[in-house]
Amino acid sequence: MARTESTRPSEARSRLLNTALKIFYADGIHSVGIDRIVEEAQVTRATLYRHFLGKEELVVAYLTEVDAAMRAQAAAARKDSPADTLRALSEAIAQGIRSPEFRGCAFLNAAAEYPDPDHPVHQAVLAHREWFQHTVTELFALIEEERAVPAARHFVMLRDGAMASGCLSDPELVCETFIRGVEGLVQAFIAQEEGSGGSPGERAI
Amino acid sequence: MARTESTRPSEARSRLLNTALKIFYADGIHSVGIDRIVEEAQVTRATLYRHFLGKEELVVAYLTEVDAAMRAQAAAARKDSPADTLRALSEAIAQGIRSPEFRGCAFLNAAAEYPDPDHPVHQAVLAHREWFQHTVTELFALIEEERAVPAARHFVMLRDGAMASGCLSDPELVCETFIRGVEGLVQAFIAQEEGSGGSPGERAI
DNA sequence: AGTCAAAGAGACCGAACGTTCTACCTCTTC
DNA sequence: GAAGAGGTAGAACGTTCGGTCTCTTTGACT
Numbered sequence: 001m002a003r004t005e006s007t008r009p010s011e012a013r014s015r016l017l018n019t020a021l022k023i024f025y026a027d028g029i030h031s032v033g034i035d036r037i038v039e040e041a042q043v044t045r046a047t048l049y050r051h052f053l054g055k056e057e058l059v060v061a062y063l064t065e066v067d068a069a070m071r072a073q074a075a076a077a078r079k080d081s082p083a084d085t086l087r088a089l090s091e092a093i094a095q096g097i098r099s100p101e102f103r104g105c106a107f108l109n110a111a112a113e114y115p116d117p118d119h120p121v122h123q124a125v126l127a128h129r130e131w132f133q134h135t136v137t138e139l140f141a142l143i144e145e146e147r148a149v150p151a152a153r154h155f156v157m158l159r160d161g162a163m164a165s166g167c168l169s170d171p172e173l174v175c176e177t178f179i180r181g182v183e184g185l186v187q188a189f190i191a192q193e194e195g196s197g198g199s200p201g202e203r204a205i
Numbered sequence: 206m207a208r209t210e211s212t213r214p215s216e217a218r219s220r221l222l223n224t225a226l227k228i229f230y231a232d233g234i235h236s237v238g239i240d241r242i243v244e245e246a247q248v249t250r251a252t253l254y255r256h257f258l259g260k261e262e263l264v265v266a267y268l269t270e271v272d273a274a275m276r277a278q279a280a281a282a283r284k285d286s287p288a289d290t291l292r293a294l295s296e297a298i299a300q301g302i303r304s305p306e307f308r309g310c311a312f313l314n315a316a317a318e319y320p321d322p323d324h325p326v327h328q329a330v331l332a333h334r335e336w337f338q339h340t341v342t343e344l345f346a347l348i349e350e351e352r353a354v355p356a357a358r359h360f361v362m363l364r365d366g367a368m369a370s371g372c373l374s375d376p377e378l379v380c381e382t383f384i385r386g387v388e389g390l391v392q393a394f395i396a397q398e399e400g401s402g403g404s405p406g407e408r409a410i
Numbered sequence: 411a412g413t414c415a416a417a418g419a420g421a422c423c424g425a426a427c428g429t430t431c432t433a434c435c436t437c438t439t440c
Numbered sequence: 441g442a443a444g445a446g447g448t449a450g451a452a453c454g455t456t457c458g459g460t461c462t463c464t465t466t467g468a469c470t
Contacts (some may be wrong), residue, residue, distance in 0.1 A: 012446080030236050035426080049430075105446060111309075112314040112318065115372075126386045153378065160370050162366075163363065165334075166317075172269070181359055238458075239457085249420080251418075251419085
């Protein structure tokens with residue numbers, strides 16, 4: 001059966017998802033009702049409940065959307081050397097923080113509203129974080145495997161701090177501190193590599 | 206029977222405040238209604254509204270309470286040398302993260318729920334963060350004034366990251382990364398002090 | 411003894427919440 | 441042209457929300 005390629009993936013649904021993305025990220029989750037999302041997406045309540053089981057599923061879909069965007073961002077940051085990839089990734093993160101719509105990490109914000117570890121929304125947050133931690137660890141491991149895990153943890157901690165404070169103080173200063181911290185971390189990591197075979201920045205990511 | 210021997214600062218009010226502290230921190234703010242707080246504090250609604258203008262003021266009072274606890278914690282961490290004070294402060298923060306009730310930074314969590322910068326709750330968050338940033342900056346300035354500001358920003362960023370992720374992954378690993386990061390930062394800061402003259406470009410592990 | 415503020419008990423309000431429902435419309439595809 | 445999925449429109453559900461109200465009881469201090 002040939003699927004009609006042009007229209008069918010439901011335009012109303014994507015409008016709903018885009019609106020949810022914008023509003024949930026900008027104003028939080030618990031504090032916005034579905035009435036507002038439905039209205040702003042120019043969709044009726046019935047349409048929302050045809051595409052999603054309820055608000056909760058919409059929230060998870062929202063986080064899934066952000067997760068996909070982050071993975072695309074990470075993929076776009078690939079460079080020839082893992083160190084440069086880490087730098088490019090940090091720069092991409094910094095660009096996000098500098099953007100006027102920046103309102104912190106969507107996942108950290110969501111976790112603050114859904115503390116219950118068993119809740120599907122919280123689980124979505126954990127899943128995303130696991131992916132990110134793993135991705136960064138792999139990049140460090142390409143430089144040197146031994147100390148990759150703690151270095152990656154350090155990197156993620158800096159990122160979390162930068163994302164958390166990016167909308168609570170001057171974003172420019174936050175970015176400067178973040179980029180500098182990452183650079184110091186990467187430099188120190190590469191510096192210690194000498195003596196343990198393998199030339200720096202040689203491997204392709 | 207209500208045995209009230211020391212009723213001056215209103216026993217019901219402090220019961221209310223303690224309950225709000227526990228519940229807001231554990232479960233978030235928007236997702237808990239005053240009904241639950243009133244019930245758990247064993248107080249009637251009328252009593253709540255006698256002591257507070259409304260939920261909003263109760264939330265601010267909750268954050269004020271946490272702020273006071275943090276200042277006490279910082280005061281208790283004072284050592285003979287500023288470097289040791291920074292270490293003690295980090296250890297105190299790590300202890301908080303290790304505690305089973307740890308649920309992240311109350312202020313970061315509150316900011317996630319109140320993104321509007323003009324909102325009183327958000328303002329309370331900013332005020333606390335300003336105090337903390339200032340306190341850490343002063344400690345670094347006691348070692349060397351020139352590079353104190355960026356070093357303090359780095360310290361606070363690590364703290365934010367540790368607090369944010371402390372309840373999203375293994376607290377022990379988070380603490381280890383945090384303490385190690387702070388130690389590297391302090392070491393690098395002290396090391397560069399020799400020779401002074403304000404060398405540019407701080408390098409932290 | 412009398413006063414008065416603090417607190418308890420609980421009914422009550424309007425609004426907003428997430429959710430469900432029926433009824434009708436408009437396409438595409440068979 | 442019948443079928444059926446996706447969409448619109450709007451009413452309504454029961455619950456919970458934050459907040460206000462009246463009335464009574466308590467206990468400390470003049």
